[in-house]
Amino acid sequence: xxxxxxxxxxxxxxxxxxxxxxxxxxxxxxxxxxxxxxxxxxxxxxxxxxxxxxxxxxxxxxxxxxxxxxxxxxxxxxxxxxxxxxxxxxxxxxxxxxxxxxxxxxxxxxxxxxxxxxxxxxxxxxxxxxxxxxxxxxxxxxxxxxxxxxxxxxxxxxxxxxxxxxxxxxxxxxxxxxxxxxxxxxxxxxxxxxxxxxxxxxxxxxxxxxxxxxxxxxxxxxxxxxxxxxxxxxxxxxxxxxxxxxxxxxxxxxxxxxxxxxxxxxxxxxxxxxxxx
Amino acid sequence: xxxxxxxxxxxxxxxxxxxxxxxxxxxxxxxxxxxxxxxxxxxxxxxxxxxxxxxxxxxxxxxxxxxxxxxxxxxxxxxxxxxxxxxxxxxxxxxxxxxxxxxxxxxxxxxxxxxxxxxxxxxxxxxxxxxxxxxxxxxxxxxxxxxxxxxxxxxxxxxxxxxxxxxxxxxxxxxxxxxxxxxxxxxxxxxxxxxxxxxxxxxxxxxxxxxxxxxxxxxxxxxxxxxxxxxxxxxxxxxxxxxxxxxxxxxxxxxxxxxxxxxxxxxxxxxxxxxxxxxxxxxxxxxxxxxxxxxxxxxxxxxxxxxxxxxxxx
Numbered sequence: 001x002x003x004x005x006x007x008x009x010x011x012x013x014x015x016x017x018x019x020x021x022x023x024x025x026x027x028x029x030x031x032x033x034x035x036x037x038x039x040x041x042x043x044x045x046x047x048x049x050x051x052x053x054x055x056x057x058x059x060x061x062x063x064x065x066x067x068x069x070x071x072x073x074x075x076x077x078x079x080x081x082x083x084x085x086x087x088x089x090x091x092x093x094x095x096x097x098x099x100x101x102x103x104x105x106x107x108x109x110x111x112x113x114x115x116x117x118x119x120x121x122x123x124x125x126x127x128x129x130x131x132x133x134x135x136x137x138x139x140x141x142x143x144x145x146x147x148x149x150x151x152x153x154x155x156x157x158x159x160x161x162x163x164x165x166x167x168x169x170x171x172x173x174x175x176x177x178x179x180x181x182x183x184x185x186x187x188x189x190x191x192x193x194x195x196x197x198x199x200x201x202x203x204x205x206x207x208x209x210x211x212x213x214x215x216x217x218x219x220x221x222x223x224x225x226x227x228x229x230x231x232x233x234x235x236x237x238x239x240x241x242x243x244x245x246x247x248x249x250x251x252x253x254x255x256x257x258x259x260x261x262x263x264x265x266x267x268x269x270x271x272x273x274x275x276x277x
Numbered sequence: 278x279x280x281x282x283x284x285x286x287x288x289x290x291x292x293x294x295x296x297x298x299x300x301x302x303x304x305x306x307x308x309x310x311x312x313x314x315x316x317x318x319x320x321x322x323x324x325x326x327x328x329x330x331x332x333x334x335x336x337x338x339x340x341x342x343x344x345x346x347x348x349x350x351x352x353x354x355x356x357x358x359x360x361x362x363x364x365x366x367x368x369x370x371x372x373x374x375x376x377x378x379x380x381x382x383x384x385x386x387x388x389x390x391x392x393x394x395x396x397x398x399x400x401x402x403x404x405x406x407x408x409x410x411x412x413x414x415x416x417x418x419x420x421x422x423x424x425x426x427x428x429x430x431x432x433x434x435x436x437x438x439x440x441x442x443x444x445x446x447x448x449x450x451x452x453x454x455x456x457x458x459x460x461x462x463x464x465x466x467x468x469x470x471x472x473x474x475x476x477x478x479x480x481x482x483x484x485x486x487x488x489x490x491x492x493x494x495x496x497x498x499x500x501x502x503x504x505x506x507x508x509x510x511x512x513x514x515x516x517x518x519x520x521x522x523x524x525x526x527x528x529x530x531x532x533x534x535x536x537x538x539x540x541x542x543x544x545x546x547x548x549x550x551x552x553x554x555x556x557x558x559x560x561x562x563x564x565x566x567x568x569x570x571x572x573x574x575x576x577x578x579x580x581x582x583x584x585x586x587x588x589x590x591x
Contacts, residue, residue, distance in 0.1 A: 010393030018416050021427035081304040100308040102583050108528020110545045111565045115315030121332045122318050144311040205420050208530050222422050229426050241423040248418045
């Protein structure tokens with residue numbers, strides 16, 4: 001029983017380590033004083049100021065746009081990549097392909113950022129496209145590093161999935177594309193949603209790659225936060241952080257409820273099928 | 278909606294096998310163009326010279342035409358002085374060593390906090406494992422920058438820890454932990470912890486509990502069983518988690534920039550400064566190539582482990 005005690009303490013310490021900083025951040029966003037660490041009374045004035053910070057709102061709008069487009073592109077590309085890796089067996093260049101999928105997961109951001117910037121500069125020199133750097137280049141860069149995460153999520157879903165349904169459909173004469181749209185796609189839908197959300201958050205979070213590949217007039221939200229944090233802490237950032245944490249928490253909460261309900265429905269359907277069959 | 282899908286389906290079915298080629302080709306070409314080619318360009322530019330122009334590097338390949346002789350020749354200039362500069366300047370070597378040290382300490386700290394957590398969750402009631410893991414992953418979904426920012430208020434002089442220590446009477450004045458190596462260790466451990474717990478949990482959860490029962494029946498003490506059974510069996514998780522933390526940590530930029538002091542040299546920061554402050558693209562490229570060379574062995578091991586896991590999952 002002594003060992004159980006140690007483990008409980010370890011868990012408690014771990015969760016405290018993970019959550020106390022975030023909790024403090026939220027508490028001090030309601031602080032009256034500009035000094036973020038000394039409590040001087042409840043106030044919501046920093047939220048009001050946040051709403052009037054135009055530079056920040058513009059950057060947030062831009063970031064949401066980039067995140068939505070790049071997440072959609074990476075779900076499309078990542079699904080193709082996941083399918084290729086799990087369903088197509090051996091094909092020429094598979095090793096290189098697998099390597100290019102997993103390498104971005106651990107690649108230091110400074111290298112990804114620098115290499116993509118140099119590519120864009122070289123392309124502009126040789127092809128005349130992209131014309132300068134901005135939203136397009138940030139979107140391409142984000143798609144490139146988030147598609148790996150999506151591919152891995154979808155790959156693991158496909159690998160853990162029962163392939164016999166697809167085989168049965170094929171045996172019954174369905175063409176590969178029909179099998180994909182009618183059988184595979186609905187089954188991997190949760191992974192697609194998870195992948196999209198993951199890509200969206202990663203894109204919304206990135207400061208290093210965006211700093212390299214952005215141009216004048218295209219400043220993303222993380223870039224604004226980064227430059228203001230470098231000059232010290234401000235309650236406005238606390239307020240913004242609180243809003244972001246709340247949105248994420250709400251999103252995850254809703255997603256987990258929907259997924260749990262679907263899972264229960266699926267189990268019920270299975271049981272019905274067994275009973276009837 | 279239904280008709281759109283059926284049109285799509287019949288359209289794509291007609292393509293048949295050819296469609297498979299397209300499915301592979303699209304992500305393949307994307308990655309070749311935006312992942313592989315950029316590395317070749319970085320590699321190329323690391324051999325060029327820094328010049329004042331737009332873009333600020335010299336061209337490696339030049340087509341020289343000799344008017345008098347009526348001939349032309351291709352000239353390729355490779356300039357390796359950037360690499361000599363990296364090897365000859367203490368700043369770069371120190372930054373590399375520092376990065377490796379900080380990443381290693383971060384990995385060990387993640388392991389020390391993450392292993393007991395993963396173990397406790399894997400041992401918990403099956404119905405509670407999901408929510409407990411969810412709580413570990415949840416902070417990962419909030420912004421990385423925001424999480425680093427949260428530590429500034431905690432670690433700075435007159436910050437939360439400093440005030441707590443003063444209030445408890447342990448110290449008499451403000452304590453500044455911010456802008457030191459320790460602040461970087463704490464911040465990086467905080468951000469990378471979920472990457473350690475996830476693979477550890479998935480190997481520990483799959484472990485057969487009857488092995489431990491058998492060991493106990495044969496008179497083995499719990500701690501000995503842990504050392505001789507649990508630890509070796511969880512080794513793949515330890516390796517995967519450590520690499521997931523170590524590799525990105527070596528090239529980390531944001532955490533040392535925000536939490537570290539001016540003397541917390543890390544290679545990611547050096548690369549950033551060469552590029553943005555000095556506008557020396559060739560040296561920045563050489564730093565990137567040297568960083569990749571340091572990481573190539575860990576990345577290969579990671580890919581091997583990842584590949585094996587994918588095989589096992591099938």
